[in-house]
Amino acid sequence: MLTHLDELETWRAERGHIAGTWASLTGSASVTCGAKRILVDAGRWSTPAHVEGAEEELFYVLAGSGLLWQDGACYAVAAGDCLFHGPGREAHTLLAGDEGLDVLAFGHRAYVGSAYLPRAGVSWLGPSWTRSGAAKDHPWSREAEVGPPEVGEPQPRPTTIVAESAVEGDRDGGFKRLGHAAGARRSGLNLVRLRPGEEGAPPHCHSAEEEIFVVLEGGGTVELQPSPLRAEFGVAYEEHPLRAGHVLVRPPGTGVAHLLRAGDDGMTYLAYGTREPNDICYYPRSNKVAFRGVGLIGRFEPLSYADGEPAEDVKE
DSSP: OEEEGGGSOEEEEEETTEEEEEEESSGGGOSSEEEEEEEEOTTOBSSOOBOOSSOOEEEEEEEEEEEEEETTEEEEEETTEEEEEOTTSOOEEEEEEEEEEEEEEEEEOOOOOEEEETTTTEEEETTEEEEOSOGGGOHHHHHHHHOOOOOOOOOOOOTTEEEGGGSOOHHHHTEEEHHHHHTOSSEEEEEEEEOTTOBSSOSBEESSOOEEEEEEEEEEEEEEEEOHHHHHTTOOOEEEEEETTEEEEEOTTOOEEEEEEEEEEEEEEEEEEEOOTTOEEEETTTTEEEETTTTEEEEOOOOOOTTSOOOHHHHO
8 A cells, every 4th residue: 555644534533632633644555554644733642641551652752752651751742753652551642832743653553352233322342341432431531531630840851762863873873773772672664765766675575474564754655576486477567656755554464575665866765564473584686585573594496387277365
């Protein structure tokens, strides 16, 4: 999927002290993770203060400034900051400053075992149950009734907030592991700066890991190269132009490798992905396969069905 930040469908989320405009960067195109853009109104809050139960969250501040409220303490945040929130850790939310706050929020898609009873208005959560479905009982409505969190003086920032400018990078500073620097372990958010004509990672595709790219500056192209097996069944090579604001989603298991190449003005982008221990990565240029969970790589012959009929699931 390739779309643009200016073309995304948006919706308003406003209750009490909480107010902002939201958009999904990935929609139904993403499988194991997702990303949203939140334009928080000036002087308002992004969400109720909350703790994630299962997923890691990574935020990147595109523009504006404000405060991160975290377990009662406040920390200044501004454009270029990366924020990490782990599951079962601190309650958190954002307060926008006078110019508002524009942030990208990346996270896993965590599927929780539950069942919703629409006629009864309740949901099972394991052995327990809770009321659900009524607008007046919406969590944001309850948060609005409680009122905004108390805001104190900004404190020295914890290690889970990092400024892009303060993170050391590889490749002469052109590759910065922002998520890792902020403490993420099950997911990653990298900032990549490419010089004119330079390529990002070699063309590759993943079996289990999903990747989301957001172009911040400059432009270039993305090349989509099918594996020999996919090409055998009519999947064609594609090339698409990229410019600032473009969002590219590469789900797992496509069998189509991707490569990002900068244009004449260079290109800067964010690359988000999950770290799946069972992931296998294929590199078509060298026919190498990396078993990433165990740190092994080898060269293999491409799979072909030229001499026999493939199974139905392979055709699909």
